[in-house]
Amino acid sequence: MHQLAGRLTALDPDAGEALRVIPYFDELLNQRAGLESVVRGIAVLSGAPARLITEGRRLPLRVLPDGRRDDVVTGPDDAWQQVSSADGGIVLCLERPGPSGPVDAMVLERGLQAVRTVHERTHGRYRAPGDRAGELHEVLTDPDAGAVSRAHAARQLGLATDQLVRVVCPLGGTARVVAVVPTMAGADVAATAVPGERCGVGPVVPVERAPESARDARLALRLTAPGTAAEPGSRVVVVDDLGAAIAIAASFDATPAWREHPDLAAVRAAAAHAAWVPGTLSAVASTDSLRSAAAALVVHHSTLQKRLATLEKLLAWDVLSTHGRFRLQVALMLLRLDDTRD
């Protein structure tokens, strides 16, 4: 009774059966088949194992000619027949050396078309591999992106709905969302920054509030410095460490009074006076004694005392006193914010 229809088997290239490939894949697409079904069609019609490699798949999707699914890590072999999408994001392999006969060629051509169609339907508009991850992070940290789009981006990045994250904003790069298990004293931050990277690290938030962490991370980035002798300071600034200063940073751009304060002009003028000024000011601001400042600068403490006397004349305040140091720290922070204003 099933004899009224024939059995589907590998097509015989010598018997001119290559054309039967077309209605096979057309019907798969009509019936909204999935990727595994398309790869299975390639394997069964050609009679050789077939594999599909796409961005984001750990193992290739591989099907044997009898229809069984069998993903493996080995291969591929350069001798195998292969086709790929223009951007290289989709690669289809037939595990059989070329050159392709008429059936194999037809199967690979129609198979690739079918994979692209299914992939577009299930993964949205197809993008080149490199862009994809960056785009997802962008969406996730964008306050104007809707909650649904952000949830979708989070899921595609492998983040659970109740995941806690920090956003890292590197200089010159895209903000990225990093899953964290928060610890006391922010020790989890070590897992987020790349060594040597200059970046701002946002506070721990639930993943759906990633845009807020991103906003603060961008502010923290403005407070970083190259960390060289000429421009000393921290390359990594974590919002947790700023305390209320983040509020100052957040309102800086919108408050002319901050940047118009004469202390900023005074420090800029002092910096222009001599090459040693910026480094010395930074060392004094970030250490708590003359001795440790001298050690940080690698100068004799008497050299440092002479410099401080000059600075007091330039700035009109004593940077070593308690309130003088605080006044200097505030001025330096405001200067960094002013220098990085858009």
Place this chain on the structure above:
Amino acid sequence: MTSDSPPLPTRRPVAPPLDPEASAALATQPPRQHTEDMATFVSRLRGADSFEASDEELALGGRYRLREVTTTCPDGHALRLLVAEPASIDWPRPALYYVHTGGMVSGTPKTGLLDVLTMADEVGGVVVSVDYRLAPENPDPTPVEDTYAGLCATFELAAPLGIDPERVVMVGASAGGGLAAGAALLARDRGGPVAAALMLLNPMLDDRSDTFSAEQMVDVDPWDRDANVWAWRALLGDRAAGAEVSEASAPGRATDLAGLPQVLVCVGSVETFRDESVRFAQRIWEAGGAAELRVWPGGFHGYEFVAPHSRLAQETWAARRSWLRRVLAE
């Protein structure tokens, strides 16, 4: 409108969607032809490729040996039974009593045998495949009586074949499913023999072809009502769809299904046979019996032979093997 005018034609109900891979396999083939007469119907079925495996393939790499035994039917006919025995000497063994497909008019004991042997191999079972006489040359009740006679012979030969009589499972596919169900009803009514279980694969149960699915699947299922009516006519002649058809000949007519062995019914959701198969399982439950019903989504009649590689076919066979292991307590 008067009471004896014909009913207004209604639009045929839309069929459920086909499984994509099974449908794609069908799409590569030439379109089905309609049947004009009995001779064409019979010759087309008998002439078609029935995908019989070779003897070498059936030996399953040396694990099975094939031989023939014969039993004499009440009417004197020498009924052939093809026996496939495991080479191992692990006795006694379960047995699958297999009734092949062919629309009542075609097929041989080797039709579809490889798949049944593959199932038997997993449980180390013997397969006995009955060579029942075919319609239209041998009309009802010969095919179902031959099937019953073969079942009896399997039990009589249990000792020499190393078969455990408590673990004989009847397996019938399509027309063979109808015959197996019919033979099981005869066994119940005649007091034996008692099979452990009954596996009905896309069974052909009801000559009336009057179910919703029979109407729904016209021109959709490769085995649609057109073909089905010819097959039943070959078996029953003018009695088809009439008043004088016994329950053993058309088990879909039986309303009391108490006292049967536990049953597996497999059918596709896009089959002519869907509703009569579902009804059969339903009646077993209503009688307090044990039945497992599997309706495979998007399957047409014979999808597991036309598209054996498809995910649906793979799952289908896995479910059948799983049921078999369960009923044999493996």
